Amino acid sequence: MADRKKRSGKLWGGRFAEETAASVEAFTESISYDWRMYRHDIMGSIAHARMLAKQGLITEAERDAIVQGLSEIKQEIDDGSFVFLPELEDIHMNIEQALTDKIGAAGEKLHTARSRNDQVALDIRLYLRDEGLVLDRLLAEVQKAFTRQARACFGAIMPGYTHMQRAQPVLLSHHLLAYVEMFGRDRERVSDCMKRINIMPLGTAALAGTGLPIDRDFVARELDFPVVSANSMDTTADRDFAMELLFCLTTIQLHLSRMSEELVLWSSKEFEFVQIGDRYCTGSSIMPQKKNPDIPELIRGKSGRVTGALVALLMTVKGLPLTYNRDLQEDKEQIFDALDTVKASLSITAELLANSRFNTDRMRDATYGGFMTATDIADYLVRKNMPFRHAHGVVGKIVALCQKRDIELPELTLAELQQFAEEIEADIFDVLSVEGSVDSRTSTGGTAGVRVQEALERAEQQLGIA
Numbered sequence: 222m223a224d225r226k227k228r229s230g231k232l233w234g235g236r237f238a239e240e241t242a243a244s245v246e247a248f249t250e251s252i253s254y255d256w257r258m259y260r261h262d263i264m265g266s267i268a269h270a271r272m273l274a275k276q277g278l279i280t281e282a283e284r285d286a287i288v289q290g291l292s293e294i295k296q297e298i299d300d301g302s303f304v305f306l307p308e309l310e311d312i313h314m315n316i317e318q319a320l321t322d323k324i325g326a327a328g329e330k331l332h333t334a335r336s337r338n339d340q341v342a343l344d345i346r347l348y349l350r351d352e353g354l355v356l357d358r359l360l361a362e363v364q365k366a367f368t369r370q371a372r373a374c375f376g377a378i379m380p381g382y383t384h385m386q387r388a389q390p391v392l393l394s395h396h397l398l399a400y401v402e403m404f405g406r407d408r409e410r411v412s413d414c415m416k417r418i419n420i421m422p423l424g425t426a427a428l429a430g431t432g433l434p435i436d437r438d439f440v441a442r443e444l445d446f447p448v449v450s451a452n453s454m455d456t457t458a459d460r461d462f463a464m465e466l467l468f469c470l471t472t473i474q475l476h477l478s479r480m481s482e483e484l485v486l487w488s489s490k491e492f493e494f495v496q497i498g499d500r501y502c503t504g505s506s507i508m509p510q511k512k513n514p515d516i517p518e519l520i521r522g523k524s525g526r527v528t529g530a531l532v533a534l535l536m537t538v539k540g541l542p543l544t545y546n547r548d549l550q551e552d553k554e555q556i557f558d559a560l561d562t563v564k565a566s567l568s569i570t571a572e573l574l575a576n577s578r579f580n581t582d583r584m585r586d587a588t589y590g591g592f593m594t595a596t597d598i599a600d601y602l603v604r605k606n607m608p609f610r611h612a613h614g615v616v617g618k619i620v621a622l623c624q625k626r627d628i629e630l631p632e633l634t635l636a637e638l639q640q641f642a643e644e645i646e647a648d649i650f651d652v653l654s655v656e657g658s659v660d661s662r663t664s665t666g667g668t669a670g671v672r673v674q675e676a677l678e679r680a681e682q683q684l685g686i687a
């Protein structure tokens with residue numbers, strides 16, 4: 222490989238009288254991070270070479286030499302024996318130069334009717350297409366972890382909150398299934414984004430297209446793309462698909478972060494709603510009693526980083542004139558870091574959930590205090606024909622009385638309740654209990670046991686949980 226370095230020079234060196242400054246090479250290289258697209262770069266080059274041969278732009282023997290050489294290079298990178306050279310800037314030129322060193326003149330024909338501008342667009346698109354599948358699988362695993370917990374604790378009642386104040390009793394399963402919905406939307410978003418990633422860019426030959434007789438549709442078929450891009454200038458300049466995927470990743474991470482915040486709160490002494498398994502917590506170096514929820518804290522913390530990647534790329538693209546500008550090289554570190562972060566967060570979340578135990582007695586106890594069935598009394602009065610606004614006022618007075626006497630709603634007698642509204646009868650006590658309240662919320666998407674059971678079955682079926 223050292224030979225390669227000595228012989229190489231720059232692939233674009235013809236018009237230069239001086240060697241590139243070492244500081245410039247160090248500043249402009251991307252091989253230290255874009256090497257990870259090598260499989261996709263090679264896959265794209267093989268498809269391109271096949272097309273060139275089919276179109277008579279290279280011979281079949283040259284094509285075979287190129288394919289053979291590229292396969293060997295892939296093998297060398299796979300097994301770690303390939304040496305990447307920063308002076309060759311990026312993955313595209315490292316591979317092309319190695320190919321030419323290996324097979325000679327045929328290697329120099331590979332870049333016919335192609336530029337690194339469309340090559341890099343192809344590589345990222347191929348790379349992200351694979352990552353889309355990984356994300357979908359990881360999201361499904363997280364959905365399964367939530368659904369399994371929702372099944373295991375079915376029937377358990379907890380306070381539902383607004384403004385972090387106890388609001389109305391709900392089933393814990395209902396709360397957990399809310400996350401299944403969120404991650405379901407994330408899967409849809411990623412899959413929708415894939416429609417715009419799955420477009421074949423190769424063949425713009427820098428920006429204007431080419432006069433050489435290429436066949437872009439053939440390359441698209443070789444690489445399993447349903448369509449080719451429509452405008453060569455847009456193709457080279459476009460990073461919308463990457464911004465869009467970063468938005469998808471940010472949303473996933475924010476969903477994980479909201480869940481994490483709940484786990485942090487719920488595992489505190491104040492709540493004690495959940496116990497995270499010892500293997501998934503860490504201790505304090507000074508306070509022997511501590512068991513800290515570091516995993517959810519880090520997931521929450523990393524949402525800054527993923528959001529940062531999105532904002533960084535948005536700002537990089539802002540104000541860029543058409544078409545390619547080197548600024549666009551800044552896309553990859555953001556994309557890779559956000560992908561790594563989100564994937565790691567998703568897989569640890571699935572484990573974390575499976576290794577957490579909900580303290581359902583504690584949750585049930587927390588539904589006492591806070592007059593959580595107040596809305597149910599108002600609804601009861603509405604059923605007795607009282608206008609809702611009026612009912613709201615009546616129940617407000619009932620709550621005020623309870624507060625003054627420091628008692629809960631079910632502790633009032635029928636006679637006391639009837640002083641507030643003559644519509645109130647003995648059946649009021651059915652809605653005063655948290656169980657009665659939960660069971661009454663049978664509206665579509667509501668927390669009643671029947672509805673949550675349906676939602677659970679739907680989720681289990683969709684996720685293929687037996």
Ligand code: ARG
Nearest residue numbers: 251311337338341547549550
């Ligand atoms: N490493 C470059 C990037 O990531 C590849 C394209 C370079 N194109 C160029 N004309 N310098 O964007």
